[in-house]
Amino acid sequence: MTVVSEDFIVGEVSENPEARAGSSFMRPVEFVSALLMAAVVVLLMAGVISRYVINTPLVWVEEAASICFIWLAMLGSAIALDRNEHLRLTLFLRLLPDRLQGPVEATALAAVAAFLIGMLPIAYEYAYEEWFITSAALHIPNTFRVAGIPVGFTMMLGLLIAHAFRAHSLREILIGTLVVAALTAIFWVLSDQFIAIGNVSLAFFLVLIVAFGLASGVPIAFCFGLGTLCYLAFASYVPAYVMIGRMDEGMSGVILLSVPVFVLLGCLLDTTGMGKTIVDFLASILGHVKAGMSYVLLTSLFIVSGISGSKVSDMATVAPALFPEMKRRGNKPPEMIAQLATGAAMADTVPPSIVLIVLGAVAGISIADLFASGFVVAIVLLLALMALARWRARKESMGGVRRAPLKVVLQLLVIAAPALVLPFIIRGAVSSGVATATEVSTIAVVYALAIGIVLYGGISYRTIYKMLVDTAAMSGAILLILGTALSMAWAITQAGVGQTIADFAANLPGGVFSFIAMSIVIFFVLGCVLEGLPALVLMSPLMFPIAAGFGMHPVHYAMIVVVAMNIGLMAPPIGIGFYLACRIGNVPPDDALRAIWPYIMALVTGLVMIAAFPWISLSVL
Amino acid sequence: AEFRYKFANNFPLGHPMNNRMEEARDRILEETDGRFQLQIFPNNQLGSDTDTLNQVRSGAVEFFTLSGIILSSLVPVASINGMGFAFKDTGQVWSAMDGELGAYVRDKIKASRLHVMDKIFNNGFRQITTSTGPIEGPESLRSLKIRVPVSPLWTSMFQALGCAPASINWNEVYTALQSGIVDAQENPLSTVDVGKLFEVQKYCSLTNHMWDGFWMLANQRSWERLPDDIKEIVSRNIEQSTLEQREDIDRLNETLRASLEEHGLEFNEPDPAPIREQLRQANFYSEWRNNYGEEAWSLLEKVTGPLA
């Protein structure tokens, strides 16, 4: 069937013009990462088999997988840094005159180096302190797990310095270092003043440093990290040490384990040609329809969201499987990212949804009701996105495309059938209680590997190895963003600004109307900067009683805030979901920046309808 | 305020612990003339239990309430209050935890550079809910797929009972019970209520298999930084709130049974004696006597009578 080229490069369809080939001295690190990635798959599979097949769950599996995972994340981050795959905006950088670009980029590098230097001692201290904590299942000191963090930071610092001297002149490096050193000195001197002005300095550091970092081309993960580190170090009495713990938690959550495995699945589908057979078949049905492939993408997100509870995992399931072939077929990457990101925001309320489960517990609402309502709300948003995609495709020329004859469709169906059953296997395994949403990713990988070898012409070991390394690098880039974003969320939460915001919203003139409008704004902004869950956990206990006071149904209000938060999460230039979509879809954020706004507006339109007509949310209760 | 201290916990607002601690916060603020202000962060807002334990050790948060069973990752003996089928009723619990056993555990906590308040908060006895059938005795536990928090005491106890304990992240428990990845879980009634688990479970067996309580931990340096008069005011008011919270929980558990029954959960009260016998035969108690050491174990048995 499909011929697989030996030299296939997973990143070949990458639109990232900045990506570099990996340095040769990173080979051992790449090898270890590949092993860790393989270990995660094997461990999760062992978990499924032990529980479902032989009914003796291995309690230590999850912990062992999570140890591999944090190491994978940190080593993957280092590999990503080596290959320049950490996402950053270069839009503003390119607006600068040529002679300024070098020094500004060198300054950005120096800022990242300063962050790493600041984190190193506390990361080592953290690893030391964890020696006193015994892990719950394996009964080993937790240091074995968290040592990955200082090791990863050390590697990143080394790589950064090496890169700086390769890419920049001594003069530029000197300028960059001086600028960063001077800023650090100024902050340090003004420290008492910063502490005195309290939460104003929170805004100063988290808004200004993150914004300046973004504009000067600091990768997004380090922007969040730098802002938080500066705030904690110069404007609070809180030990910056706390950041390591938050990063640890943000990067090693069990639910995130499915992300690298789904990315790996996508690589497998693409390499074996299974992804192509799927897209070929779908195109034969929908290719002659305007925006046909957009419908496929959006509907896929809706369907896979019924499997996992997490948005990142949804994107990781769909994009690596469909994107490479869609790109080859000439679909526009920025448009695809826009649909991927907003589609994931749309599908988040499709049950099961971790966001809704947490919200149910935090705000005391029936989770079954939230699930029922979330399904309807997602359909409304799906229709809004589809309508926009159709409208944007109105000028698509369909002249050369004719509807494929039934015979061709059937032929393609036969070829694609073994690949097409994959979603049903995944779905079936989860709903029949065989595997959790996390574990099911490995069932899919094992299936794809087996079918790929038997039916689709096999895969060489070299290709598998390369996939494992590439997956590690991509996961590292994704997880580092999640880790630093969670430490930023901590800084905002501990400042106790939630009550101030809630009081403000409750006392606006204009009653329930302005309260809803303000809620949308608040959750949009918090979704942007706090990622999903921290925003909900922080604000829901404060906002739901106010909503109830206005006579709103809690499920209706829940839908409004969840959707607003998800839209914020995908809104550039801050929303981290947007960057995760770019990383997973392999498209530079600069390109996708403009394409996403119409889709965000479509979601906003859907949201306004959901807010204005409570019966949409409440019809199925 | 001169001292603005953060208090983190994993209960939602409206839970007795947060209600009573809000009262304590107000009393302390008044008695110290505004010098000491406690900021409450409910719902694990600042992080999971394991990470918040880290934060209270480093001083990133000043106060934190943590289940003794989870605290055992740092202080192994702290899980002893959760010993399976040890306490007959809360009366026994308080004579142990307010008596010598509690003092012993607190000494060990203090030895790991954490300050701990004298009185332990009540989280009540833990019960088992299932979707398959009520727990009537040791037979109904055999091969039961039950989700338990990952901690040595839990896993070893449910393994000794012949269950198939599985570790599932709390956020995935609702879905896992719904799809049948596991058939059962165990928690205090208030958690069953907060997590809406009655929507995906049919039976609730009042096994009272473990008693769980929350120690009020404080960062040692932050605590010692406080002047003596403030220390006294803070300790006294937190203790008062703890004692009130204990009674709240006992009352809450009575009303919760009725409201969970209304939501469709079927309750039963199995006889603990045969289950305890099963644990004894599986050498569960003798194993844990070795883990905790003779001294701690004898302090426990002083109250509960011989277990092993």
Ligand code: NA
């Ligand atoms: Na979902």
Ligand code: NA
């Ligand atoms: Na989802």
